[in-house]
Amino acid sequence: MPIKVPDLLPAKSKLQEENIFVMDESRAFTQDIRPLKILILNLMPLKQQTETHLLRLLGNSPLQLEVGLLHTSTHTSRNTSAEHLKQFYKSINDVKANRYDGLIITGAPIEKLPYEEVTYWEELSEIMEWSKTNVTSTLHICWGAMAGLYYHFGIDKYIMDDKLSGIYTHYLTDPQEKLLSGFDEEFVVPHSRNADIRKTDINKVPELKILSESEQAGVYIVASTDGKQIFITGHPEYDAYTLQKEYDRDIEAGLKPRIPVNYYPNNDPAKTPKLRWRTHSNMLISNWLNYYVYQETPYKL
Incomplete structure (x- = not known):
C-alpha cells in the first residue's frame, strides 16, 4: 500500500525512482480508506535527506499511511531552507489539537550537549508530553531515543571517549x-553517535525492557511495557552512503574521525560501502506499524 505525501515534496520523486509506492494528496482524496496518520518530528539538520530515509521505510508497509512533518519552531535551521519548512512542515501549535496513530522522533547531532542546554528542549518536552495522550505509539531514533528515555524515565546519557x-x-x-517478529538471530545496524545509555540504568526501570543489544554498540532496542514508547539507539533508516557522508564531513571539519567500523570493504574508504541492513530496517518499521500502531489504534482518532 502507498504512503500519502504532499504533492510537491522533493522526496516523492526519489522514492518513485526506487519503485516505492507513493500516493500524492490528489489521488488519495478519491480513496475511501482511513490511512494511518503518522507524524515525523524531524530534528536532523539535513531534513530532506532524513525525509527520504524514513519515507522509504514507511513506504514498504502494506498499510496506507498519511505522513505529516513536524519541526521545532524554537530552533532556526541552518541546513534546510525556510521555504521548504514553510511549505511542508508544521509546528506543535499547528497539530496539538490532533491525534495521530504514530509519531517518529528522529535523532540530532547534539549528543554532547546537556538536554536542558538544547535550544528547543522545552518545546521538545512539550511534544513528548503531548504524545502521551495524542499518539498511539512513538518511535524514537538515536538522540531522539536518548532524549525520550531521559524525559519519560529519567535515564541520562553518557558521553563516550570516541564516537561510535x-x-x-x-x-x-x-x-x-512482537516488534522482533521475523528477525534473524543476528543482524547488523548502523550507529553514529557520541553518547550512550547504560543497561544497568534501564534495568532499574520496571516499565522498560531491552529487546536487542550489541556486544560492541551496547543497548539497541528498548520498549516500554505498554508499547507506547519504542527507543532505537542506532540508525536503521540510513542508506548505504550516509555514514560515508558523515565521515567525509568530519574529515573536512578537522575532527580526525576513525574509519566507520565494518563499513567499507576491507576497511578501505576508497571502496564503495554495501547496504547490509535494509531487510532488518524494513521489518522493524513494518512490525512497529502493524503491532504497536495498527493493531492498537482506534478506528476513529
Whole structure:
C-alpha cells in the first residue's frame, strides 16, 4: 500500500525512482480508506535527506499511511531552507489539537550537549508530553531515543571517549517480542553517535525492557511495557552512503574521525560501502506499524 505525501515534496520523486509506492494528496482524496496518520518530528539538520530515509521505510508497509512533518519552531535551521519548512512542515501549535496513530522522533547531532542546554528542549518536552495522550505509539531514533528515555524515565546519557560509528552486529534478548517478529538471530545496524545509555540504568526501570543489544554498540532496542514508547539507539533508516557522508564531513571539519567500523570493504574508504541492513530496517518499521500502531489504534482518532 502507498504512503500519502504532499504533492510537491522533493522526496516523492526519489522514492518513485526506487519503485516505492507513493500516493500524492490528489489521488488519495478519491480513496475511501482511513490511512494511518503518522507524524515525523524531524530534528536532523539535513531534513530532506532524513525525509527520504524514513519515507522509504514507511513506504514498504502494506498499510496506507498519511505522513505529516513536524519541526521545532524554537530552533532556526541552518541546513534546510525556510521555504521548504514553510511549505511542508508544521509546528506543535499547528497539530496539538490532533491525534495521530504514530509519531517518529528522529535523532540530532547534539549528543554532547546537556538536554536542558538544547535550544528547543522545552518545546521538545512539550511534544513528548503531548504524545502521551495524542499518539498511539512513538518511535524514537538515536538522540531522539536518548532524549525520550531521559524525559519519560529519567535515564541520562553518557558521553563516550570516541564516537561510535559503523555497522555493528546485534542479537535478540526477547525473541518472543512482537516488534522482533521475523528477525534473524543476528543482524547488523548502523550507529553514529557520541553518547550512550547504560543497561544497568534501564534495568532499574520496571516499565522498560531491552529487546536487542550489541556486544560492541551496547543497548539497541528498548520498549516500554505498554508499547507506547519504542527507543532505537542506532540508525536503521540510513542508506548505504550516509555514514560515508558523515565521515567525509568530519574529515573536512578537522575532527580526525576513525574509519566507520565494518563499513567499507576491507576497511578501505576508497571502496564503495554495501547496504547490509535494509531487510532488518524494513521489518522493524513494518512490525512497529502493524503491532504497536495498527493493531492498537482506534478506528476513529
